[in-house]
Amino acid sequence: MEKTALVEQLKAQIIEALLLEDLTPGDIDPAAPLFVEGLGLDSIDALELILLLEKQYGIRVEDPKERRDALQSVNAMADYILSHEKSEG
Amino acid sequence: MHAYLTSTGLISPQRTFENDFSCGLETEGAPILPAIEPNYKGLINPVQLRRMSRILKLGLGAAQLCINNAGGQQPDAIIVGTGLACVNDLEIFLKSIIETGEQSLSSIPFINSLHNTVAAQVARTLKIQTYNNTHCHRGASFENALLDALMLLHEKEHQQVLVGGIDEFSTHYYNLLTPKVVTGEGAGFFLLSNAPAGKNSVKISAVRTFYAPEENFIARFLAEQHTPAHHLDAVLLGINGNPGDDAVYCRLMDSFFPPSCQLITYKHLCGEYHTSSAFGLALAAHSIAAGAFPAPAIFKPGKAAKPQKVLLYNHYQNCNHTLILIEKFAAES
Structure with a gap:
């Protein structure tokens, strides 16, 4: 999948998984930080995003540092998924 | 043992959240009476609201109405009575355990599924870190919560206690028991004090x-x-x-x-x-x-x-x- 399409797909999945009912995918800046600033997510949301990666993309992120980097922003999540696909493929 | 009522906050099938107790809404013939809910955005922090299930919104909304009606007075303790508690969220959580084979469980239904979730969320929101308890005793749940509040006030360790009774409609429970009565739901909170609020x-x-x-x-x-x-x-x-x-x-x-x-x-x-x-x-x-x-x-x-x-x-x-x-x-x- 192209990164642009993946980013749009992730935005929709994040809204659904985190119950961000007041947001549309267009409201989410893919480069903005997901936590504290930007969407202002918290540690419970982090758990849900890890679950999203596992359920939707079959990726289990075990290493805490890798997890932190992968969840920096929507772009970072997309890059992580694509890099994972490459290494798997 | 006795207590004085400082304020109430009630979300029910009548328009009681506006402190309108005329009870004028027609209910005859309806098998189920759903609660008429306020716009929670004015009562609950939108960041908290997003993860809340319906019973949590009902409970926290009624508790906040009660506190607002008391002019913002803060309780020393929080006690809730509930028959079924967060049974709808518990069902979601148990269903996901079965569906995923106990793997990859979402944390939100778990957090929302506990019997003490409502009392805990009220405490978290009001930043009250003292006595917090939930009583589940079928049809006497609310009265047991009230008794607990009266005992706390009687012991004089607490001056003001927020006590509530809360239950929400559960489709599964309704279908299992097919009750012969009109089924309802609601959340009522009461700020009780060991001194009268006024003359x-x-x-x-x-x-x-x-x-x-x-x-x-x-x-x-x-x-x-x-x-x-x-x-x-x-x-x-x-x-x-x-x-x-x-x-x-x-x-x-x-x-x-x-x-x-x-x-x-x-x-x-x-x-x-x-x-x-x-x-x-x-x-x-x-x-x-x-x-x-x-x-x-x-x-x-x-x-x-x-x-x-x-x-x-x-x-x-x-x-x-x-x-x-x-x-x-x-x-x-």
């Missing part, structure tokens, strides 16, 4: 729970409170439309409560649920303060111009019987 306030004089009691338990309770039945201005009865349940009340109407006593019913206004007596208590308190019960609640008029001494009697399947004595308190000037 005219409402006092909860006594609360008692009984399991399969002997015949004359109400007479004994009233005697202990030095309140003979003819001193009661009104009695709220938990008549719910099930002939088996209502026969218990009908016997008392014919033989125990004197003709001068006004008889009030409330479950046709809020429906039957484990903590519906919280609706009854809020209705009684507002009616004592207003000087009259709303017309839709009056089953049989009485003699007193203004109700001052009121008994709330409820039973659950003729096992859990509960009595709450409420009266107007006027300070001597």
